Amino acid sequence: MREDDLSTLLECSEIKKNYEKVLAKIEGGCMRGQQKRPRLIAVSKKQSIEKIEALYHLGHREFGENYYQELEEKSHKLKEKGLLKVLWVFIGRLQSNKIKKTVDLAVEIQSVGSVKHARLIDRYAFELKKAPYKVYLLVNSAEESSKAGFSWSELEVVRKLIKQEMP
Secondary structure: OOHHHHHHHHHHHHHHHHHHHHHHHHHHHHHOOOOOOOOOOEEOOOOOHHHHHHHHHOOOOEEEEOOHHHHHHHHHHHHHOOOOOOEEEEOOOOOHHHHHHHHHHOOEEEEEOOHHHHHHHHHHHHHOOOOOOEEEEOEOOOOOOOOOOEOHHHHHHHHHHHHHHOO
16 A cells, blocks of 8 residues: 555544544534534635545535635536535635625525625526525624624614515
8 A cells, every 4th residue: 555545544534533523522412402403514624625525425515615716626626526415605705706606606605794795695696596595694793893794783784684685
């Protein structure tokens, strides 16, 4: 066995061990009376295709990406390998010029921090026949001017606006 193959095998074994540990913790929480089973989204930021593929073969399907470039690259590489059931979740900072492509590749966006972006997502989801499209609002809880997201005081108004304009 080549050294590269051995390294990959050990890495996959570690991924399996860690994945089973996380699943056991989730299951333990569910057994203690949690109402709803939480979703597990594996954040694949800066991870290799081989690691994502290993987790996919263990049965995991939801992966989160922070950067559009990585989302696009990984999505195409996994499709080429025949791994077609990956559900991509975008969790990074949105760029207006990449929203249409992001909506096309991802099943949801968890970082909507402006009404402008919400409207663009709604428009592109409709155009791409992916409406209704699931989004989560990004809250700037510390209300730092250097951070993206809605302030607490804006949330209710934004929620109503989105519900009214983008049902």
